[in-house]
Amino acid sequence: MAKAENHEPFIHISKRDVLPWYKSMGIRAVAILAALVACAIVTMVLTGDNPISIYAAIFRGAFGSARKTWVTLQSMSILLLISLALTPAFKMRFWNIGGEGQVLIGGLAAAACMICLGGKLSNGVLIPVMIVASIAAGAFWAFIPAFLKAKWNTNETLSTLMMNYIGIQLVAYFTVYWEVPKGSGKIGIINQNGNEGWLPQIAGSKYLLAIIVAVVVTIAMYIYLNYSKHGYELTVVGESEQTARYVGIKVSKVIIRTMLLSGAICGLVGLLLVAGINHTITTTITDGQGFTAVMVSWMAKFNPIYMIFASFLIVFLNRGASEISTAFGLNHSFSDILTGIILFFIIGCEFFITYKISFRKKNGKEEKAS
Amino acid sequence: MESKIAAVAMKNITKTFGSVVANEKVNLEINRGEILALLGENGSGKTTLMNMLSGIYYPDEGQIFINGKEEVIASPKDAYRLGIGMVHQHFKLIDVFTAAENITLGQKGKLNIKAATAKIKEICDKYGFDVDPNKKIYDMSVSEKQTVEIVKVLYRGADILILDEPTAVLTPQETEKLFHVMRNMKEDGKAIIIITHKMHEVEAISDRVAVLRKGQYIGDMMTKDTNATEMTNMMVGRTVSLNIKRNKPVDPKPRIKVENLTVKNEEGVVKLDNVSFTANSGEILGIAGISGCGQKELLEAIAGLQKTESGSVTFISDEKTTELLGLDPRKIADMGVTLSFVPEDRLGMGLVGNMDITNNMLLRSFRKGKTIFADRKAPRELAENIVEDLEVVTPGITTPVRRLSGGNVQKVLVGREISSAPTVLLTAYAVRGLDINSAYTIYDLINEQKEKGVAVIFVGEDLDVLLELSDRILVLCGGKVSGIVDGPTADKNQVGMMMTQIGGQNNG
Structure with missing residues (x-):
């Protein structure tokens, strides 16, 4: 019989079985190594600097001193908290990209309490009021798109995004309204003399509070999502609304409840940022982390424990990036390039975890035929 | 050649x-x-x-x-x-x-x-x-x-x-x-x-x-x-008997009474028009009809998933009668009516494809218990029992159900639905896409429920099967009841005619 011409495909992609965890972790480790090598090559070609010293600088930027280490951990906690806030909504397939706005509004509520009630109430009363106000404000900001979705099935991606801009404009308005001194266009440090409404320092450290909150929320969220009835309900709603209806889950109720939770945690982050860390409010206080958190949540596949690593990676790279831009006199964009390369490899390696690639075997056919 | x-x-x-x-x-x-x-x-x-x-x-x-x-x-x-x-x-x-x-x-x-x-x-x-x-x-x-x-x-x-x-x-x-x-x-x-x-x-x-x-x-x-x-x-790979048994219903009593039920879909098209019938305990009521003649709406209305225009669906037991229309599935269960439903869309409605067998068992039981936590122990045992009793071919109970073949998916779904000892069992196209061996397993399970005194409503598409399995057959035609015939004596051509024409040829 005639032999077929050899146009058997050269590469052949097929779906893998589920890999054991150590193998998939191995693939991820290889991806990070490959990313570092790629970054090194790019660095040498573009700047001529020694990549090893650049890596050392990145590490120094994140962990170079006790203070830097604390700041890294604190920033990581904030990013982790926002990611955790978005996760229940994401698991429900409700694309809450309004973290930015929900955090800002939470922060604005805290600032309003500090400015308007500072001096009138003792800290023992003021701080609980601020906690309630921030959480309620964040939850309310999330409730609006949730209600619209539950009631009229509007697109939540658009509405949560738009709520961000309303939040930013509100903060912009109030920064002018409360500006100190008049005409400066900013609020400055609120209650600098009396520290009214400033969150307390834990064990003498001003960094520890956010870290502790992040640890508590991570554990609580992990339990909530995996073991609670609510967590189960929202997963079912995310997977299939039909199935949810079939077993009598009220879909609209679950959507609103979950978004209230999501917004409440965002509001809490706003409180930490304003009353615990910055003691002021600006429109850029969130620094785009409401969006970065979307990536963290996805990279971690909505698993709170993985989110610790994902947010660490992002913050570590960011902190290192600003260090190399000053230490080597490089533009900040260069560090963004490195961050981009590393993320590309990490996200890209998921492909190799899900799929297997086989190459054409040479003369494979003849051997098998015989 | x-x-x-x-x-x-x-x-x-x-x-x-x-x-x-x-x-x-x-x-x-x-x-x-x-x-x-x-x-x-x-x-x-x-x-x-x-x-x-x-x-x-x-x-x-x-x-x-x-x-x-x-x-x-x-x-x-x-x-x-x-x-x-x-x-x-x-x-x-x-x-x-x-x-x-x-x-x-x-x-x-x-x-x-x-x-x-x-x-x-x-x-x-x-x-x-x-x-x-x-x-x-x-x-x-x-x-x-x-x-x-x-x-x-x-x-x-x-x-x-x-x-x-x-x-x-x-x-x-x-x-x-x-x-x-x-x-x-x-x-x-x-x-x-x-x-x-x-x-x-x-x-x-x-x-x-x-x-x-x-x-x-x-x-x-x-x-x-x-x-x-x-x-x-x-x-x-072994000898299979291709007979569906049909024992005479034992002591049938009215269990579900549907009266003058009318349903419109979202576009306002009438899907069910003044439908009335009674389903008895210990009996399989087959529903025949060309697809899309209101079968889906009928079952979903009984199960509390379909908005209705008018009419009533009454559940009758020894102690009391309960009006089911206007209740959602959760309320129906709360009223003490154990109603099981095997819907047409198995992975899109009856089960969650990405969840494993245990978590799919949990769908019916996650509300149990007073704590805020869902109990996974009982569902895990149920999953193990179903896999064993119904010979579900699966690598394990932690495998997502969408990875199972059609017959095994259906065994998981039917297994869960009958595990709650229902008094009413609704099934829609229970054997669609199933191979002959799996199909007979499902027929046996349904028959078993009938023997236990469950009122079974079986929507089917294969007339031969409907005629072999059902004690009575209700024929739907364009959302109306075309007629109800006795299963053992029904004639295939007659039922086929009733599917396309109200009342069949006799009227024409």
Whole structure:
């Protein structure tokens, strides 16, 4: 019989079985190594600097001193908290990209309490009021798109995004309204003399509070999502609304409840940022982390424990990036390039975890035929 | 069969997905002017094998010879070049295009609808198809869409045709029409492979049958030399009895009383029109009708999932009667009515495809317990029991159910629904797409429930099965009750007539 011409495909992609965890972790480790090598090559070609010293600088930027280490951990906690806030909504397939706005509004509520009630109430009363106000404000900001979705099935991606801009404009308005001194266009440090409404320092450290909150929320969220009835309900709603209806889950109720939770945690982050860390409010206080958190949540596949690593990676790279831009006199964009390369490899390696690639075997056919 | 060389010869074909062996050293031949029926249980690798022939998958090992020449089929394009065309179970048509546009889609060269239309007409005349080339797909019935798919394949010059469960969606009359066309194509010297689970169709249409079991080729034989029992035994690998038992209902009492039920869908179209009937305990009430005649709405209205216009659904037990309309599934359960529902859309409604078997068991029980935590211990035990008792083929209870084959998915769903010891069991197309062995397992389970005194409402599409299984058959026609007939004495033709005409021929 005639032999077929050899146009058997050269590469052949097929779906893998589920890999054991150590193998998939191995693939991820290889991806990070490959990313570092790629970054090194790019660095040498573009700047001529020694990549090893650049890596050392990145590490120094994140962990170079006790203070830097604390700041890294604190920033990581904030990013982790926002990611955790978005996760229940994401698991429900409700694309809450309004973290930015929900955090800002939470922060604005805290600032309003500090400015308007500072001096009138003792800290023992003021701080609980601020906690309630921030959480309620964040939850309310999330409730609006949730209600619209539950009631009229509007697109939540658009509405949560738009709520961000309303939040930013509100903060912009109030920064002018409360500006100190008049005409400066900013609020400055609120209650600098009396520290009214400033969150307390834990064990003498001003960094520890956010870290502790992040640890508590991570554990609580992990339990909530995996073991609670609510967590189960929202997963079912995310997977299939039909199935949810079939077993009598009220879909609209679950959507609103979950978004209230999501917004409440965002509001809490706003409180930490304003009353615990910055003691002021600006429109850029969130620094785009409401969006970065979307990536963290996805990279971690909505698993709170993985989110610790994902947010660490992002913050570590960011902190290192600003260090190399000053230490080597490089533009900040260069560090963004490195961050981009590393993320590309990490996200890209998921492909190799899900799929297997086989190459054409040479003369494979003849051997098998015989 | 003038030529000795087979149109298609597959030799030692092996295909694996991860650790799952879908096909192992399969040999298959098909000649020109022949209709070959490919038989096998769900998950036995029929569709995988055909997908390799049509270029969707690429075999790990083995050779394919087309007209005696070894060929490599690496893409659907290669398959077309070699004259191989496949009509899939799920149609791949664009709704807003006309038949002619769909048929010519993806062809090279300038689009000449006029010439194409003429060619389509020619094909239709030759084989006896009935297609309007200018009709839009969204205006077409399922059978018309399928015809377009077949014409599309022929238009591209295919002389080796693969039909994957073509009759699953057709009425008996439409099936007959399809078979007529298939015979014409066979006369014309085409090689045809048909995948089907319905034994009487295999006997009616095929010249030869080939059997796969668990990815392996078991053997082939001429259809005229075999029978349904032998074929089934070959598929399953052991002796199976093909009788559905039907014991006389013991002490039937009214359990569900539906009165003057009217339902409109979202567009305001009347789907159920003044429907009244009673379902008794210890009895299987079959619901017959052409698909889309209100069966779905009827079951969902009883289960509390469908908004209704008017009427009432009353649940009657020894102690009390309960009005079910206006209650959602949770409230129905809270009223102490254990109503189980096996919906048509198994993975989209009855189960969550991405969740494992345990978590799917939890769907019905997660509210139990006073704490805020869901108890997974009982569902895990239930999952283990179902896997064991119903012989669910699965790597384990932590496997996502969407990875299971159709029959096993249905066993998981039915297993969960009957585990709550229901008083009412609603099933919609409980055996659709299931192989004959799984189907009989499901019939047995349903019969078992009937023996226990459950009121079973069984919506079916295969009239033969409905007539064998049901104690009474309610025939729906366009959302109205066309009539209720006694199961053991019902006549298939009479029921068929009632499906298309209120009250059947007697009125006409």
